[in-house]
Amino acid sequence: xxxxxxxxxxxxxxxxxxxxxxxxxxxxxxxxxxxQRALISLEGTKSEITGPVFGxxxxxxxxxxxxxxxxxxxxxxxxxxxxxHGRVLDERGVGVDGALVEFWQANAGGRYRHKKETYLAxxxxxxxxxxxxxxxxxxxxxxxxxxxxxxxxxxxxxDWRPAHIHFSxxxxxxxxxxxxxxxFEGDPLIWICPIVKTIxxxxxxxxxxxxxxxxxxxxxxxRAYKFDIVLRGRRSTFxxxxxxxx
Amino acid sequence: xVQPLNYLKESPSQTAGPYVHIGCTPNFxxxxxxxxxxxxxxxxxxxxxxxxxxxxxxxxxxGSGTPLRDALIEIWQADAxxxxxxxxxxRGKADPNFxxxxxxxxxxxxxxxxFETIKPGRVPHAGRLMAPHVTLWIVAxxxxxxxxxxxxxxxxxxxxxxxxxxxxxxxxxRVPTLIGKREGDTVTFDIYLQxxxxxxxxxx
Numbered sequence: 001x002x003x004x005x006x007x008x009x010x011x012x013x014x015x016x017x018x019x020x021x022x023x024x025x026x027x028x029x030x031x032x033x034x035x036q037r038a039l040i041s042l043e044g045t046k047s048e049i050t051g052p053v054f055g056x057x058x059x060x061x062x063x064x065x066x067x068x069x070x071x072x073x074x075x076x077x078x079x080x081x082x083x084x085h086g087r088v089l090d091e092r093g094v095g096v097d098g099a100l101v102e103f104w105q106a107n108a109g110g111r112y113r114h115k116k117e118t119y120l121a122x123x124x125x126x127x128x129x130x131x132x133x134x135x136x137x138x139x140x141x142x143x144x145x146x147x148x149x150x151x152x153x154x155x156x157x158x159d160w161r162p163a164h165i166h167f168s169x170x171x172x173x174x175x176x177x178x179x180x181x182x183x184f185e186g187d188p189l190i191w192i193c194p195i196v197k198t199i200x201x202x203x204x205x206x207x208x209x210x211x212x213x214x215x216x217x218x219x220x221x222x223r224a225y226k227f228d229i230v231l232r233g234r235r236s237t238f239x240x241x242x243x244x245x246x
Numbered sequence: 247x248v249q250p251l252n253y254l255k256e257s258p259s260q261t262a263g264p265y266v267h268i269g270c271t272p273n274f275x276x277x278x279x280x281x282x283x284x285x286x287x288x289x290x291x292x293x294x295x296x297x298x299x300x301x302x303x304x305x306x307x308x309g310s311g312t313p314l315r316d317a318l319i320e321i322w323q324a325d326a327x328x329x330x331x332x333x334x335x336x337r338g339k340a341d342p343n344f345x346x347x348x349x350x351x352x353x354x355x356x357x358x359x360x361f362e363t364i365k366p367g368r369v370p371h372a373g374r375l376m377a378p379h380v381t382l383w384i385v386a387x388x389x390x391x392x393x394x395x396x397x398x399x400x401x402x403x404x405x406x407x408x409x410x411x412x413x414x415x416x417x418x419x420r421v422p423t424l425i426g427k428r429e430g431d432t433v434t435f436d437i438y439l440q441x442x443x444x445x446x447x448x449x450x
Contacts, residue, residue, distance in 0.1 A: 008336050012253075014449065019259045020390035027261070029388030032309035033439050039449035040415060045371040047381045047396070048450045050332035051322065052347040060281075069280050091254045104269025114265045114275055115354070116316075128280055130269045166262070166269055173334065174322045175450045177383050177392055181260040195261060198390050204258045230254045 009235035010044040011175045012091050020198035027194045028155055048175040049234075054100040056134050063132050066105075066145035070128030077127035079108030079146025081222035084182070084210070087139040088169060091233030095139025099231075100170040103143065104130040110151030110161075119151055144222065150189050162189035162196065171231040182227045183209045259391035266318050266385060271351045286320065286349025289362035294343040297326030297364030301432045302397065305357045306384055309440030313357025317386035320349045321361055323379070328367030337370075352386075368405065377405035377412070380426075384437065394448045397426045397435045420446050 022034035042048075062069040067077045084103075088096040106112050106129065109121035113129050127146065135141045148163050164181045171177075183190050190196055190209065199205050207230075216224035267275040271284040291299065302321070305313040324330050329340035340346070350359040368375045377398050384393040398406050406412055406425065415421055423445045426435035437445045 007334050033388035035447050037444050039447050042448045042450050046369050050330040050334045102269045112265045179262045179385055180257050199258045230257045232256050
């Protein structure tokens, strides 16, 4: 029998020194969109430590294959073929099973398929640019895609985003909710990007840079990048101080 | 020397950016044929769900008074009896016809978000009952880390007055920023990112 503890404990306090502050004038859009007052600290109540369960049955066969999930039958997206894989862990190092992982990205030329996108690079008719999966019992996820291109954006007069993939992760509790971005090893644009630089800690930035993974690279097919994502840890409820009504 | 603690560190947040819709609500942005529907869209209830039907409407407003037209809002709430549909809910079983979670992109023209849901029941915390509330999570371009807040109900004055979370807010003048205004079946809840009426956000 599995000696599993029920997941009813609160989450580790968030280490805000590892996250970008709200107000980061180098990223201009944050200036008018950043709360100015102190956050009110709240130990997790039931409202934050609970969360919904997304079943594996909501996932379609090709949701984690961006090379074909938008392509016409028999065709494929254009670009460098890659596998992105890794684990969703919590701060205890425990794999987070059943986590919903959603991802979206620009195409090989750095163009997004979006109504408000105006960059002159062309759309790829066979590339939608998004997918999703649910982690297995060990927290493992994987998807196939093409490597996104870098692109210019209106911030400074000559700012470029490094190649990146956006990730939205839904773990076991609403308090774990996280959106982040994955960057690629060796991209010189990472270290001059105003959005990357909203993160005040260089070591924290490195945890968003996926290394090339030759072990899982498939010969004559695609290269692999390994990207682990860490969600907040959860206290174990070995002993519970039950107050009336709890 | 002592043993190292060896805990990992949470991955740092990055902004959802202007194109969060592509990944989270592709049909909303006109990309059809990959997902049948957008996850978390539509009413949170079905015909069998217990509870009072309500509509939550609001906007996320920046420091210049302009509504954000590229925000994404998620809500999470208890069922009509105050139970969460979650494995971490240990007090009882929630209404199987109420998932409790919804996701809505702000309208690209007006910035309005809309949730058709039910009014939640009261949930206990630390030996007291919290007033009915909905938990919200807000992301957008220019928001570096998702904002967490709550919406309470204006027609619950007595429950709000004894709510343990509202009562810990030192500056009482800020409490109304967490109260949705109920008129009929509609509850209006505008979220101000800055200014005199800046909404209370939580570090959970």
